[in-house]
Amino acid sequence: MAALELSNISKNFGAIQALQDVSMKIEPGEVVGLMGDNGAGKSTLVKIIAGNFRPSAGDITIDGSHVEFHKPIDAQRKGVEIVYQDLALCNNLTAASNVYLGRELTAQIGPVKVLDYRTMFKRAGELFAELKSETRPRDMVKRMSGGQRQAVAIARTLLTQPKIVLMDEPTAAISVRQVAEVLNLIKRLRDQGIAIILISHRMPDVFTVADKITVLRRGRLVADKPVSKSSPEEVTGLITGAIEAA
Amino acid sequence: MSVTLEQAIDSRQHQNLLSWLTSRQVFWVFVAAVLACVALSLVTDTFATERNIFNVTRNFAFVGIIALGMTAVIASGGIDLSVGSTVVMSAMVTGVVMAAGMPFWVAALAAIGASLAIGAVNGLLIAYAGMPAFVVTLGMLSVARSLAMVLSDNKMIWEFGPDHDLLLWLGGGATFGIPHPLIAMVVLALATGFAFRWTRWGQHLFAVGGNEEAATLTGVPVKRIKLSVYMFSAFTAGVTGILMVGWLGGVTTNLGQAMELTVIAAAVIGGANLAGGIGSAFGAVVGALLIEVIRNSLILLGISTFWQGTFVGCFIVIAVTFDRIRNFRSSE
Numbered sequence: 001m002a003a004l005e006l007s008n009i010s011k012n013f014g015a016i017q018a019l020q021d022v023s024m025k026i027e028p029g030e031v032v033g034l035m036g037d038n039g040a041g042k043s044t045l046v047k048i049i050a051g052n053f054r055p056s057a058g059d060i061t062i063d064g065s066h067v068e069f070h071k072p073i074d075a076q077r078k079g080v081e082i083v084y085q086d087l088a089l090c091n092n093l094t095a096a097s098n099v100y101l102g103r104e105l106t107a108q109i110g111p112v113k114v115l116d117y118r119t120m121f122k123r124a125g126e127l128f129a130e131l132k133s134e135t136r137p138r139d140m141v142k143r144m145s146g147g148q149r150q151a152v153a154i155a156r157t158l159l160t161q162p163k164i165v166l167m168d169e170p171t172a173a174i175s176v177r178q179v180a181e182v183l184n185l186i187k188r189l190r191d192q193g194i195a196i197i198l199i200s201h202r203m204p205d206v207f208t209v210a211d212k213i214t215v216l217r218r219g220r221l222v223a224d225k226p227v228s229k230s231s232p233e234e235v236t237g238l239i240t241g242a243i244e245a246a
Numbered sequence: 247m248s249v250t251l252e253q254a255i256d257s258r259q260h261q262n263l264l265s266w267l268t269s270r271q272v273f274w275v276f277v278a279a280v281l282a283c284v285a286l287s288l289v290t291d292t293f294a295t296e297r298n299i300f301n302v303t304r305n306f307a308f309v310g311i312i313a314l315g316m317t318a319v320i321a322s323g324g325i326d327l328s329v330g331s332t333v334v335m336s337a338m339v340t341g342v343v344m345a346a347g348m349p350f351w352v353a354a355l356a357a358i359g360a361s362l363a364i365g366a367v368n369g370l371l372i373a374y375a376g377m378p379a380f381v382v383t384l385g386m387l388s389v390a391r392s393l394a395m396v397l398s399d400n401k402m403i404w405e406f407g408p409d410h411d412l413l414l415w416l417g418g419g420a421t422f423g424i425p426h427p428l429i430a431m432v433v434l435a436l437a438t439g440f441a442f443r444w445t446r447w448g449q450h451l452f453a454v455g456g457n458e459e460a461a462t463l464t465g466v467p468v469k470r471i472k473l474s475v476y477m478f479s480a481f482t483a484g485v486t487g488i489l490m491v492g493w494l495g496g497v498t499t500n501l502g503q504a505m506e507l508t509v510i511a512a513a514v515i516g517g518a519n520l521a522g523g524i525g526s527a528f529g530a531v532v533g534a535l536l537i538e539v540i541r542n543s544l545i546l547l548g549i550s551t552f553w554q555g556t557f558v559g560c561f562i563v564i565a566v567t568f569d570r571i572r573n574f575r576s577s578e
């Protein structure tokens with residue numbers, strides 16, 4: 001059974017048709033590379049899956065059952081996690097607070113729910129160690145390197161046992177060594193049976209880890225095929241429109 | 247690996263308490279306020295008198311209470327220019343309801359209710375209609391004061407019905423020698439400080455001020471947080487309004503005029519960043535204290551109070567400059 005199935009997803013922002021009739025399927029343990037030019041609709045598509053936007057039309061099915069997300073927490077409850085483009089971090093908060101942003105742990109003390117910093121620091125620290133990152137839970141994100149910030153954004157997706165992880169340009173703005181780390185991480189997640197959508201403008205990244213390549217062009221899905229049956233040249237043609245569809 | 251997981255989890259960016267303290271603007275403002283107090287007690291024989299200390303603490307409590315609400319607003323990335331008008335609205339409702347023969351608690355509930363309504367209108371327009379906080383609260387500054395005038399028919403109220411003495415005792419009296427407004431401020435400061443640090447509300451408010459886009463994406467209820475923050479600010483202004491009537495023993499429609507500027511100054515001197523995301527309850531209190539100490543010292547030293555604005559203004563600039571320099575250093 002597909003981990004995630006999109007059927008005829010469309011989305012318009014006023015007059016802008018960001019997505020039109022997008023359908024695709026991802027199996028557990030599969031990595032899908034999602035490519036496309038700037039403004040093609042990639043972020044919009046993953047934000048719909050993550051519960052940030054509601055589709056104007058179309059259906060989302062997870063593990064065979066139809067779902068409808070009104071807010072991110074709905075998607076998280078169904079095992080969908082996302083690394084946002086630009087990471088969506090608050091510079092003025094600690095690494096741990098960012099990891100738990102929007103789903104902070106609390107302990108009931110008398111009439112009030114008090115933040116459980118001890119557990120949040122501990123769990124965040126474990127996740128950073130798991131990610132082999134030097135990030136420390138109590139450090140302010142403001143003073144972090146690009147790679148550490150990346151680790152914070154990725155650690156967020158591992159808080160629960162996710163079924164689907166969406167990564168919106170996780171390798172933009174980090175060093176070559178860190179890119180390799182992220183790609184390794186993606187492989188490890190895949191080996192745990194997690195389905196992954198990887199958005200990237202970097203052809204080598206996608207060809208290294210993806211099983212399947214999908215291409216969006218002006219809101220339409222113009223390709224959805226195994227990596228082994230494609231090539232960087234073909235994908236480039238599909239992105240620019242030199243090749244109509246494949 | 248050289249550091250264990252436990253070390254990483256426990257590690258802080260500052261090695262010890264002292265380096266943490268000295269890196270904070272509010273610490274230096276606190277030092278400045280304490281030094282000013284010490285200097286004044288040495289130079290004048292009027293500062294350290296019981297009477298004067300009583301006045302200083304009571305006066306600064308009024309600004310301090312609202313600075314707590316203002317700090318929440320500023321930390322969430324907003325501004326509330328309507329607090330001075332909310333003060334007069336709350337005071338006027340208290341006066342009118344009590345003068346009509348109602349007991350104090352009814353009047354207090356009505357006053358807080360009116361204040362919360364002002365905050366709710368601000369919050370709804372800002373959070374749900376997406377209007378700029380500056381514009382909305384500037385409008386409310388005008389509207390609320392005008393409504394207070396309509397309510398009172400622009401007459402002074404100084405007779406407060408059956409609970410007259412209770413009201414005056416609450417605002418102007420003291421328990422164990424501590425003026426009641428100061429007690430109210432300390433209680434509110436502790437509650438606010440706790441809420442900032444230990445509740446989701448606090449965490450979310452700072453997240454919204456730090457990066458609203460990120461807060462929205464991660465599912466923080468941004469609109470509700472903004473609404474609550476303006477209601478909180480109005481609440482603090484409402485409490486102050488009630489206490490001020492009791493202290494003054496009367497209400498006129500110019501009560502709280504230009505108070506928003508003093509309150510914003512207190513919050514900013516105390517370390518709240520107008521760009522959002524930074525501020526503390528302790529800072530709000532210390533900022534308010536410093537402003538009152540400046541005002542008081544000018545009076546005691548026989549300097550014209552016209553100079554007050556100059557001193558407060560300089561302190562705002564110095565405090566913010568200090569913060570800039572520190573950030574500049576640490577980013578090198």
Ligand SMILES: Nc1ncnc2c1ncn2[C@@H]1O[C@H](COP(=O)(O)OP(=O)(O)OP(=O)(O)O)[C@@H](O)[C@H]1O
Pocket residue numbers: 013016018036037038039040041042043044045085
């Ligand atoms: N919240 C929004 N409101 C209005 N229009 C939007 C919104 N979000 C995206 N769009 C529009 O939808 C289209 C697709 O945007 P999207 O961010 O999905 O592109 P993308 O493929 O992620 O591009 P990039 O590679 O630059 O990240 C663009 O025309 C964009 O302007």
Ligand SMILES: [Mg+2]
Pocket residue numbers: 042043044085168
């Ligand atoms: Mg994008």
